[in-house]
Amino acid sequence: MSSEKLFDPILAATEELERSAINIRQIHGALKSLTTENLKSLETNSQRIQEATAQLKLSHEQKTADFAAYEAAMLEIEAGKQLLDENKKLLGVAEEKLKSSADSLYQSGLLLAVANSQALLDHLTKLPNRRLFFDRFNQTILSGRRNKTYSALLFLDLDNFKLINDRYGHEVGDLLLIEVAKRLKSSIRDTDTVARYGGDEFVIIISNLNIDQKAAVSRTELIVEKVRKSIAMPVTAGADADSFVLDPQCTASIGVTVFLYEAGDPKSVLESVLSVSDKAMYQAKQAGGNQSRIEVVALTNT
Secondary structure (H helix, E strand, C coil): CCHHHHHHHHHHHHHHHHHHHHHHHHHHHHHHHHHHHHHHHHHHHHHHHHHHHHHHHHHHHHHHHHHHHHHHHHHHHHHHHHHHHHHHHHHHHHHHHHHHHHHHHHHHHHHHHHHHHHHHECCCCCCECHHHHHHHHHHHHHHHHHHCCCEEEEEEEEECHHHHHHHHCHHHHHHHHHHHHHHHHHCCCCCCEEEEEECCEEEEEECCCCCCHHHHHHHHHHHHHHHHHHHHCCCEECCCCCCEECCCCCEEEEEEEEEEECCCCHHHHHHHHHHHHHHHHHHHHHCCCCCEEEEEEEECCC
């Protein structure tokens, strides 16, 4: 056997070993390359994981802060509710006090109205008293001066009132005064004034009669006659079963002053007009009663 043939297997084995070594180096290179890529990928993934972890941590911290803020907000809401409940209670107390004050003020207003009414109205007939009559008289003369119109003052004294009062008693006498007051009010305009002057005396103010004296006097005569007839009508007293007509019958003596106010102190004017009307009333009474006397004056004194 030749030596070349003897070394062929060895040569083949050697070549195979060389090829294996090359494969191993290639595999090693591939493994090295793969390992490098994996390491890079691992590093990249690690960074991503770290970033994700940081984000997650931030998100957790934010959620924790949000939850704390939520809890704080809830506590504030609860505190607000308590404060609102307390304010509602205080408001309820304030409303009760306000209502009580309003009721007290209303009652005070009623008492004041009653007091004013009692101060200005006659307690029996509910007609204006002297105080309110003086005020109405001033209004009348000022209006007359402004409009240049005549006014009139009627002074009435009831005839036979003392006899009726003595015969039937003061209770019937009071009922008679109340009835006379009603009849007088129904005999004049709403713009005019009837007042109880005292006892069984009444006064009536007639305003803005006319700018012409004759026309003013004529109209006054009609009013006076209407008043006289109204009072002279029979008056019935007592309950239905025990009713009776007053006897002697009540009438009135009426003194009247028709006047034109141009100047002068209102207080002096009132005194002058009352004096003239009072004298005229006594003339009517001395003539037998149930009649009137009329005087005309011009009040120009200053």
